[in-house]
Amino acid sequence: MADEAHLRALMLKGLAGDQAAHRAFLTEAAALLRAYFRNRLRGAPEDAEDLVQETLVALHTRRDSYDPSYPLAAWMYAIARYRLIDHLRRQRHRSHASLDGIEVGDSDPEYEASDARHDVSVLLEKLPEKQRTAIRLVKLEEKSVREASSLTGLSESDIKISIHRGLKTLMRLMAQEQAT
Amino acid sequence: MKTDHLIDMLARGVEPAERPRWARRLALTLVVGLAAAAVIVALWIGVRPDLGSARMPVMMKAMFSAAAAAMMLPLAVQLMKPGRPLGWRLGAVGVFLGVCVVATIVALMGKAPEERIAAWMGGAFPWCVVIVPILAAPTAAGLLWLMRSFAPTRLTLAGAAIGALSGGVGAMAYAMYCPVDSVAFVTTWYVVAIALCAAIGAVIGARILRW
Numbered sequence: 017m018a019d020e021a022h023l024r025a026l027m028l029k030g031l032a033g034d035q036a037a038h039r040a041f042l043t044e045a046a047a048l049l050r051a052y053f054r055n056r057l058r059g060a061p062e063d064a065e066d067l068v069q070e071t072l073v074a075l076h077t078r079r080d081s082y083d084p085s086y087p088l089a090a091w092m093y094a095i096a097r098y099r100l101i102d103h104l105r106r107q108r109h110r111s112h113a114s115l116d117g118i119e120v121g122d123s124d125p126e127y128e129a130s131d132a133r134h135d136v137s138v139l140l141e142k143l144p145e146k147q148r149t150a151i152r153l154v155k156l157e158e159k160s161v162r163e164a165s166s167l168t169g170l171s172e173s174d175i176k177i178s179i180h181r182g183l184k185t186l187m188r189l190m191a192q193e194q195a196t
Numbered sequence: 197m198k199t200d201h202l203i204d205m206l207a208r209g210v211e212p213a214e215r216p217r218w219a220r221r222l223a224l225t226l227v228v229g230l231a232a233a234a235v236i237v238a239l240w241i242g243v244r245p246d247l248g249s250a251r252m253p254v255m256m257k258a259m260f261s262a263a264a265a266a267m268m269l270p271l272a273v274q275l276m277k278p279g280r281p282l283g284w285r286l287g288a289v290g291v292f293l294g295v296c297v298v299a300t301i302v303a304l305m306g307k308a309p310e311e312r313i314a315a316w317m318g319g320a321f322p323w324c325v326v327i328v329p330i331l332a333a334p335t336a337a338g339l340l341w342l343m344r345s346f347a348p349t350r351l352t353l354a355g356a357a358i359g360a361l362s363g364g365v366g367a368m369a370y371a372m373y374c375p376v377d378s379v380a381f382v383t384t385w386y387v388v389a390i391a392l393c394a395a396i397g398a399v400i401g402a403r404i405l406r407w
Contacts, residue, residue, distance in 0.1 A: 033212035042203040069202050076206045078347040080213045081277045094279030098349035102406070136197040136205070155205045176211070183206070188407070 024088040031079060042072055045092060052096055063103070066134060066190065071099045073187040077180060102191060139189045140182075147182030150175045218276070218346070225342050226265075226365060229335025233369035236331055243372045250377070257371035257382055264390055265364025267292045272339070272361045275354040276346040289360075296383040303379040316384060318376035324367070328389035329396060332359070332366030336397060340404055348405050355401015356394040363393030 023044055030038030049071050053064035074095050082091050140148055153164040154175065165172045237243060247254065267288050274280040304312050339358040348354040367386050376382075 030207075030210065031213045033210065035207055035210050038210045039203060039207035042206060043200075046199055046203060065199065069197070069199055072199070072202060072206060074347075078278075080216050081347040083277060083280075086280055090279035090281075091277070092279070094349045095347065098278070134197070136202060154209045158208060161209065161211075184407075 020087060020089050023092075024084075027079075027082065027088055028084060031082070042076065045075060046072060048092070049096055052093065053100065056100060067096075067099055067103055069134075069136075070103075070187055070190045071096050073183055073190065074099060077183045077187065099191070106191065134190055134193045136186065136190075139186055139193065142189055143182050143185055146170070146174075147178045147185065150178035151182045151186075154179055216345070218342075221342055222273070222339075225338035226335065226361075229332075229338050229362065230365050230368060232334035233331040233366050234372065236334075237369050237372050241327065241373050244375055247372065253377035254371050254374075257374060257377075257386070258368045260382055261364050261367035261371060261386060261390075263364075264292065264367065264386070265361055268357055268361040268364060272354070272357040275348055275350060275357050276343050278347050278349045293387070296387050300380045300383045303383070307380075312380075315378040316380045318378060318381040318385065322376075322381070322385040322388070324370055324374060324385050324389045325392060327373070328363055328366045328370050328386070329393050330366070331369050332362035332393045335365045336362035336393070336400075340401070343405060344407070347407065348401075351405040352398045352402045354405055356398035358401060359397015360390050360394035362397070363390035366393065 023041065026037045026041035026044070030041050046068055049068045050064065053067045053071075054061060057064045057067070075092065078095065082088065140151060143151070149168060150164060150170070153159045153167060154161060159167070161172050161175050164170075164175045168175070170178070244250065244254075270285040271282060271289060274282055274285055300316075304316060307315050336358055339362060340355075343354060343358065367390060370386075370389075
């Protein structure tokens with residue numbers, strides 16, 4: 017499994033704009049996060065996968081908060097732990113609000129591990145128009161920022177900011193959806 | 197959505213990350229917060245009338261408050277970002293509190309027994325406990341806003357650090373008004389005022405800093 021130095025090298029390349037390294041970082045982070053959340057949410061693998069996805073978006077949108085002079089694992093797990101606490105707090109609120117309680121256990125062992133319950137493409141629809149369009153063009157239809165800019169008439173920095181804000185909002189929506 | 201698809205989406209078209217200029221923004225926030233507090237003192241609360249002749253004690257109290265803020269600064273910076281060790285920065289705050297306790301005792305021992313209560317309480321209600329949090333509010337608002345654009349993961353602690361840091365800044369401005377020059381008063385009630393700011397910050401931070 018990925019060690020600190022390896023993961024850190026990928027992260028730093030990703031921060032410098034290396035797309036393949038960033039993808040490799042997120043892929044390896046996903047495996048580590050899956051183990052982390054499954055260990056802590058036994059009997060709820062869907063919740064664990066939801067949290068993996070939510071945390072990946074957090075790692076991506078908050079990547080500028082990583083300072084290379086500190087260990088990467090500490091940074092990554094601090095974010096994972098924070099997402100987990102946030103999740104548990106929401107869940108507690110929910111169980112207080114509802115009279116029915118929550119069904120625990122009975123998770124399907126055949127459950128597809130890497131498939132979360134929430135559908136990001138549905139959540140995208142809830143974003144403000146500008147953010148949604150920017151994410152759709154660049155992140156889903158693989159257009160460059162420049163192409164997206166000329167298609168929408170927005171400036172390139174406007175596109176980038178819209179994507180960034182949109183992804184941050186998306187992470188919040190993912191967290192809220194788990195709680196309802 | 198499969199996690200692999202999400203990763204594809206996130207990584208697609210990724211660009212070099214911007215290096216946020218947090219040190220500059222932090223410095224600017226503190227300066228603006230201090231200026232706002234000074235304006236509130238000058239226009240609303242009133243500068244002490246003998247400011248000209250009392251320059252030394254005013255300076256000393258402002259320096260003490262600045263030292264308190266400086267003690268909190270490394271802690272607040274660490275708490276802005278995920279997974280940073282706190283270590284000696286928490287220890288520094290503890291040492292500062294210890295020094296304040298010792299200074300209070302030494303200062304009171306130097307007074308005649310019948311003067312001690314007055315030197316400690318300042319002869320009236322210690323208004324700094326009420327006014328310093330008000331003067332800290334502009335700085336605290338700025339710092340909360342700044343911290344929201346980072347990724348704090350220990351919200352209560354982060355809020356407390358922001359509160360105490362703002363309290364130190366607020367107390368610097370309060371020194372222009374504060375009519376009590378007794379050492380034991382300052383090392384007790386300024387610290388209580390700043391601690392109250394930390395408590396308020398902890399409660400507010402836990403709510404506002406969520407992301």
